[in-house]
Amino acid sequence: MNQKRAVVTGGSRGIGRAIVERLLREGWQVCTCSRNYQDLVRLVEELGQEGLHVRSCNVGDRWSVKAFVEFCVERMGGLELLVNNASILGSRVSVEAYPEELWEEVIKVNINGVFYTTKYCLPYMGKGSLVVNVSSGAGKRPAPYWGAYAVSKFGLEGFSLLLAEELKGRGIKVYALNPGATRTQMRAQAYPEEDPNSLKPPDKVAEFLLKLLKAEAPSGSYDYREGLY
Numbered sequence: 001m002n003q004k005r006a007v008v009t010g011g012s013r014g015i016g017r018a019i020v021e022r023l024l025r026e027g028w029q030v031c032t033c034s035r036n037y038q039d040l041v042r043l044v045e046e047l048g049q050e051g052l053h054v055r056s057c058n059v060g061d062r063w064s065v066k067a068f069v070e071f072c073v074e075r076m077g078g079l080e081l082l083v084n085n086a087s088i089l090g091s092r093v094s095v096e097a098y099p100e101e102l103w104e105e106v107i108k109v110n111i112n113g114v115f116y117t118t119k120y121c122l123p124y125m126g127k128g129s130l131v132v133n134v135s136s137g138a139g140k141r142p143a144p145y146w147g148a149y150a151v152s153k154f155g156l157e158g159f160s161l162l163l164a165e166e167l168k169g170r171g172i173k174v175y176a177l178n179p180g181a182t183r184t185q186m187r188a189q190a191y192p193e194e195d196p197n198s199l200k201p202p203d204k205v206a207e208f209l210l211k212l213l214k215a216e217a218p219s220g221s222y223d224y225r226e227g228l229y
């Protein structure tokens with residue numbers, strides 16, 4: 001890659017933030033978003049402005065995503081890497097008990113959001129570019145009581161497969177990346193009884209992604225616990 005420009009959704013904390021930090025250290029320009037603007041202001045204060053562009057955006061709202069992608073392209077001129085990381089957990093209850101509006105919200109953010117971001121970024125991505133969809137073990141094996149989140153991650157694995165086929169001819173690769181249990185706010189929400197110190201920090205996931213990038217790994221579904229190949 002001659003240029004190193006990335007769009008990362010949900011970069012204000014957790015795994016997204018670790019990816020943003022790592023890419024900046026590796027000399028990338030990064031454009032990121034989250035719904036909470038104050039968190040993005042804090043991110044810039046903590047990481048510095050060099051190479052970092054932020055804008056608030058709700059990936060579940062297509063107009064918001066359109067404006068975010070336009071902002072990124074205006075700032076960076078294009079992109080070589082898209083990391084679809086933003087997602088919400090929803091509720092951990094049975095399908096029967098799952099609140100309808102929450103189900104719709106999770107699908108909107110975790111699936112429609114990935115579709116909008118990918119659709120709007122692709123026109124600015126050339127040969128050698130990469131789309132990374134942050135997936136989950138809940139999208140590979142039945143995870144009872146994970147409801148819309150599990151369904152969205154199964155969808156994301158499928159989306160990654162079809163996108164990889166569609167983009168093969170354009171020289172754009174697609175990874176589905178399962179980070180595994182990681183010390184973040186979402187994990188604490190899912191497992192409030194767990195000791196966060198027993199989990200790996202998010203920068204391990206960023207390191208894994210960088211390894212995949214440097215190894216020029218082919219399109220596929222990658223799992224932190226399984227390593228590279």
Ligand SMILES: NC(=O)c1ccc[n+]([C@@H]2O[C@H](COP(=O)([O-])OP(=O)(O)OC[C@H]3O[C@@H](n4cnc5c(N)ncnc54)[C@H](OP(=O)(O)O)[C@@H]3O)[C@@H](O)[C@H]2O)c1
Binds near residue numbers: 009039178
């Ligand atoms: N942590 C784990 O153990 C684990 C395991 C497997 C998979 N994952 C996956 O890893 C990814 C990152 O998770 P995480 O644990 O780092 O979560 P997290 O700590 O909750 O961080 C999520 C990030 O996404 C942003 N976000 C959420 N909804 C958004 C929306 N509608 N529009 C824009 N930004 C939004 C959040 O900011 P705002 O709330 O301000 O919008 C935040 O920056 C997710 O795809 C998750 O499913 C995590």
